Amino acid sequence: MDQSFLLMLSTLLHLHNYLDPTITLLPSTPSSASSPSSASFNSPTSLLSSSSAAPLLFFTIASVLSFIASSRSNASSSPSRTSSTTLPPSSSDYSVSAFRAFSTDHIWSLEAPFRDAQWRSLYGLSHPVFTTIVDKLKPHIALSNLSLPSDYAVAMVLSRLCHGLSAKTVAARFSLEPYLVSKITNMVTRLLATKLYAEFIKIPVSRRRLIETTQAFEELTSLPNMCGAIDGSPIKLRRLPPDQNFSTNYNCRFGYPSVLLQVVADNKKIFWDVCVKAPGGSDDASHFRDSLMYHRLTSGDVVWDNVINVRGHHVRPYIVGDWGYPLLSFLLTPFSPNGIGTPAQNLFDGMLMKGRSVVVDAIGLLKARWKILQDLNVGLSHAPQTIVACCVLHNLCQIAKEPEPEPLKDPNETGPAPNILDTEKSLCYYGESVRQALADDLHQRLPSR
Structure with missing residues (x-):
């Protein structure tokens, strides 16, 4: 009473x-x-x-x-019951002790499918993949003298990348200062983009991987020796410096400020090259020519030995892209963007674009998994490393065969084909010869398509 x-x-x-x-x-x-x-x-x-x-x-x-x-x-007890169901989780739910209890006692009391589903909802990937990341980053994080446990810091950053949260929102949730959240985010994404890049983003130079990749693309497209697909995608920036001229350079073709992401993906939608070096106002061809991969391919630094003969032409492994890229010996593009070529050329274009679709899907998965890339809320100086870090995480998910979310689709691109540079003329001539040989061979083998 x-x-x-x-x-x-x-x-x-x-x-x-x-x-x-x-x-x-x-x-x-x-x-x-x-x-x-x-x-x-x-x-x-x-x-x-x-x-x-x-x-x-x-x-x-x-x-x-x-x-x-x-x-x-009754009146005093009613609000307490209501508030208990409507209030958001308190910061204590995200404390170090709460995380430790969740990641040790609670997580191992669940069956693996339920455990991993719960972990994905919080951090974007399963618990085994999370522990792999922590194990690889822990020695590097330890050197920073961070006052927080390594796994807790990684979990906080993954939560931010997965849900697209701002530093201020994460700070309130984890009872930390916003500047500390930004500092930890920058540290973890830098480590992902530098220390783990070489391990999880690799050009397929080994013969075994190269053959597996080209065979998979041939099953998909009926085109031999295709080893990857290239595409660019603008990553929207939430904020830019106030300089008007500076901001204009970053406005992409879709009208918002961004930086340009360039990736090459294999048949499994795993990236084997990533480049973030251009503002959103750049075109795909210029960004490609400024990338390390372009210089490695044109200089002969990357040599693919799996050479085949098609109608008397020696065809080395090649990547495919849309008409926004230059036609080169190692990069084949469609004959026409609107199907006005010969039957053989139109058939080739259809199969080439089918192969290119894997990189479109890969970028869509990347943005769906790591929602921060839909509206990047980090400083411009840290944008490239954050994007590359998400690409590394994407590859880890693909290698581990994590469930794939519904991909996000960029708007369709239109625009003229780029001009060929003087230094590229011989490469373009060879690319034209190889492309025509592949088209004629494909039309002969698949005349009814």
């Missing part, structure tokens, strides 16, 4: 005895308890039959006070 009501009731009892001392509610002696006359005083009706008005006044006031106390008790 409510304590305030008990106090009021006690006060009323004293008041009642004062107003009508001839009536008592409790027996004064043990013998009176067994006496019929005494027992009659203890019944509710005895109070009403009293000659004094005090008992009736007592019961009236007591009833009113009881109703008020009951109403106050």
Whole structure:
């Protein structure tokens, strides 16, 4: 019973005895308890039959006070029940101790599918992949003298990348200062982009991997020796420096400020090259020519030995792209963007674009998994490393065969084919010869398509 009501009731009892001392509610002696006359005083009706008005006044006031106390008790308990269901998780739910309890005691009490599903909802990947990342980054994080545990820091950054949260939002959730969240995010993404890049983003130069990749593309497109597909995608920036001229250079063809991401993907939608070096206002061809991969391919630094003969032409492994890229010996593009070529050329274009679709899907998966890339809320100086870090995480997910979300699709691109540079003329001539040979061979093998 409510304590305030008990106090009021006690006060009323004293008041009642004062107003009508001839009536008592409790027996004064043990013998009176067994006496019929005494027992009659203890019944509710005895109070009403009293000659004094005090008992009736007592019961009236007591009833009113009881109703008020009951109403106050219900009113005070109702908001607490409501608030418990509507308030967001408190910062204590994201404390180090809560994370430790969740990642040790709780997580291992679940069956693996439920455990990994819960982990993906929080951090974008399964628990085994998470532990792999932590194990690889822990020695590097330890050198920073970070006051937080390594796995907790990685979990915080993955949560931000996965859900696209701002540093301020993460800071409030984890009870940290926003500057510390930004500092930890920059550290972890830098380590992912530098220390793990070479291990998980590799050009397929080994013969075994190269053959596996070209065979898979041939099953998809009927075109031999294709080893990858290239494409560019603008990564939207939430904020830019206030300099108007500076900002204009970053406006992409779709009208928003961005930086340009260039990737090459294999048949499994795994990136084997990533480049983020251009503002969103650049075109794909210029970005490609400024990339390390372009210089490695044109200089002969990357040599693919799996050479085949197609209609008298020696065809080395090649990548494919749309008409926004230059036609070169190692990069084949469509004959026409609108299907005005010969039947053989149109057939070739259709198969080439089918092969290119893997990189479109890979970029869509990347942006769907790591939602921060849909509206990048880090400083411009840290944008490239954040994007590359997400690409490394994407590859880890693909290698581990993590479930694939519904890919996000960029708008269709239009634009003229790029001009061929003087230094590229011989490469372009060879690319034209190889492309025509492949088209004629494909049309001969698949004439009904």
